[in-house]
Amino acid sequence: MFDDRRPIYRQIAERIRAEVLSGSLGEDEQVMSTTQYATHFRINPATAAKAFAELVDEGVLYKRRGVGMFVAPGARETLRAHRRARFVAEVLDPMIDEADAIGLDPAHLVERIHERMGDPADPRAAAGSVAGSVADGREEAR
């Protein structure tokens, strides 16, 4: 459930952020209570409370006195913006380093990105024809 390596409150906070990002926790939707969290995951209630406090500080959650914790309006967009800001340094650069270390051709990477995300210059991809562009990519790779 939790890996006992990182502080558990960070893992809980990360889990809630992921739920907000994926949309499975909607804005103004109520989050499980500290007690529910504690009993469900068999953790100390103070640990769950600490995670909530961190998310309140970040503007992801807000508290309704006597009712509980709710997802803040705009939380999803805030998180997406935050992830975008960290993406290059934390995801893209290490990936490029790895690609470089194993001798991958940069052109292949760019091609693959276009396959998966769609190439704005390619009308088929822009129209969402993912299958078509993947097939094309394979043709060209040969």
Add this chain to the structure above:
Amino acid sequence: MTGRLELQDLTVRYGDTVAVDRVTATLEGGRIHGLLGRNGSGKTSLLSAVAAFRRPDGGQVLLDGEPVFENPAAVRRMCLIRGAGDTVVHDWPGDRVRHALDLAARLRPHWDRDHADRLVERFALRRTARLSELSRGQRSALGVVLGLASRAPVTILDESYIGLDAPSRYAFYDELLADHSAHPRTILLATHLIEEVAALFETVTIIDRGRLLLQGSADDLRARGAAVTGPAEAVADLTDGMRVLASKQLGPTRSDTVFGELTTEQITRARRAGLQLDPVPLQDLFVHLTDPATATEQPVSEGSLR
């Protein structure tokens, strides 16, 4: 009425043997605390003094500011279950589970009979079973029932649940958390099995050979250990001057377990040198900290690679 415990220079001796050596620590009221120590580290002696089972040989224990020893008001608010519930008059051939429950009901001012009934059922204890014929697991279950149903503002379980099998231990964790949220009180669990219960603790107090090794929030402690792995020279360079708890080498790769938080500068340096940084589980940290070969106040020297 918060159930705050203060240990001030607490010392317990058996003849020339010092079992608890000037331990000073505070356990805040209403929380779940873990007391960790190896076998023979002084946990039980310390807890016996905390619960006023014995007079400290030095220092004192305060419950909400009042010394506990020979203080009936304080003692009524505390419940210590040692091992598998040795607070019952056991080993009398005629004594049965129901006698133990009846005794606790008479002695414990906060005893919750309904809760005891539920727990007896949950742990599948037979009321008519003779105490002398209980299995280890059943004795543990009885200890847990006596502790939880006591609803004592300070409830201390000294390795009580260790004899339970895995399903019963999980049931115990669930009962403990549900009970604690419904009836907040101070709970102190002593254990040498850490992996499973670490997440239940708000604070952790580690004693070793009678002395307080460290005390802090369980989550902070988790962040204080790190394993640095990579080319031997780069690892040695990074961990130089840090408290290295353990060091292992396999061919050109070395892995150091350090205690203490890494600075941002160190983390950057480690990344640049291609070193891998991993957190250390609480149980591993405990093992290293209480290892007689490395458990010194001084950083372990470079030469002591094992």
